Amino acid sequence: MLTEVTAVRYITPLREGGSLPGLVETDDGHGAYGTYVMKFAGAGxxxxxxxxxxxxxxxxxxxxxxxxxxxxxxxxxVLGLGEPDQEVQQLLKSSGGLNLGMEYLSGALGFDPLAFVVDPLEAGRVVxxxxLVGNVDRSWRNPNLLVxxxxxxxxxxxxxxxxxxNWPSAHTAAARPYDASDHALAPFRPxxxxAAAQLAPLVTKELLDEVTADVPDAWLDGEAGFDDPDAVRRAYADALLPRAETIHERITLEGTDK
Structure with missing residues (x-):
């Protein structure tokens, strides 16, 4: 399961993301402090x-x-009470409880394809x-990559x-192609x-069970069409497992299937 910490100070909003994530200082309860980029449960x-x-x-x-x-x-x-930005204050007030933090990579730079060369194997692994996960947000306009x-x-x-x-459509997910012609790493001849030969055999039912087990029940409870959080977890695994086997056959790069 996820390590859990407590936000003790809201530092600043990060306005690059549409969900208005924020930088927070945390305490693990044992005197260790950390800095995370927090995504809010109360975001749109x-x-x-x-x-x-x-x-x-x-x-x-x-x-x-x-x-x-x-x-x-x-x-x-209560951390939102002193926040002068009304939008941020409302987001903090509506996100009481468990949220998600991503380790803050201090000093990281946004990916620039003109300044950072990616070898074809690494580019292929990312693509x-x-x-596999159907990521529609890794284009050259918004790479979501850091160095x-x-x-x-x-x-x-x-x-x-x-x-x-739209869970009723999930059973067809494995067959959906992936257009990578606009992918941020497409110029590096992925x-x-x-990558498929290396990674696809690693995506097993056991691995997906372990990965989905890390999702807190609080974020899965009450999902329409499912009896309990474990049923939702199985649905994620059931969609990803068959997709891993053949998705490399339906990736489009530069107008050509590769």
């Missing part, structure tokens, strides 16, 4: 954004891709992963697995075939 996209971040973040990490560490962040709405410590890091996976907004 709702808790499914947080679920997507956990499923994709955990899965990416298990596949060897670099993603910031995740934590559940408990928020007392294959994005195809930190000389390495490429993946962030912001809230716009993935769009089938979870070796999708090599």
């Amino acid at each position: 996209q709702g808790r499914k954004t947080l679920v997507a971040e956990v499923v994709c973040g955990r899965l990416a990490a298990r596949l060897g891709l670099r993603v910031p560490g995740l934590a559940g962040v408990h928020l007392d709405p 294959w992963f994005d195809a 930190w410590g000389g390495d490429l890091w993946l962030i912001d996976h809230g716009a993935t697995m769009i089938w979870h907004h 070796d999708v075939a090599a």
Whole structure:
């Protein structure tokens, strides 16, 4: 399960994201303080954004891709009382309870394809992963990639697995193609075939069970059409498992299937 910490100070909003994430200082209850980028349960996209971040973040990490560490962040709405920005204040007030924190990579730079070269295998791994989870938010206009410590890091996976907004359509998710012609890493000639050979065998039922188990019950309770949180977890795994086997055959790069 997610490590859980408590927000003790709201530092500043980060207005690059549509959901208005914020930078917060946290306490783990044992005297260790940390800084996280927090995504709020009360934001317009709702808790499914947080679920997507956990499923994709955990899965990416298990596949060897670099993603910031995740934590559940408990928020007392009282932190919003002194916030001068009314929009931020309302967001804090509506997000009491458990939210999602992503480790803050201090000093990280936004990905610039003119300044940072990505080798074809790494580019292929990222494109294959994005195809697996149906990420529609990794274009050259909004890469959602950082460079930190000389390495490429993946962030912001809230716009993935769009089938979870309409579960009756999830059974067809495995067959959906992925258009990567506009992908931020498309210019680096991603070796999708090599990535698939390396990563697809790792996506097993056991791995997906472990990944989805990290999603807190509070973000899955009451999902329409499901009896309990475990049933929702199985639905995520059931959509991703068959997709991993063949998605590389339906990735479009530069107008050509590769």
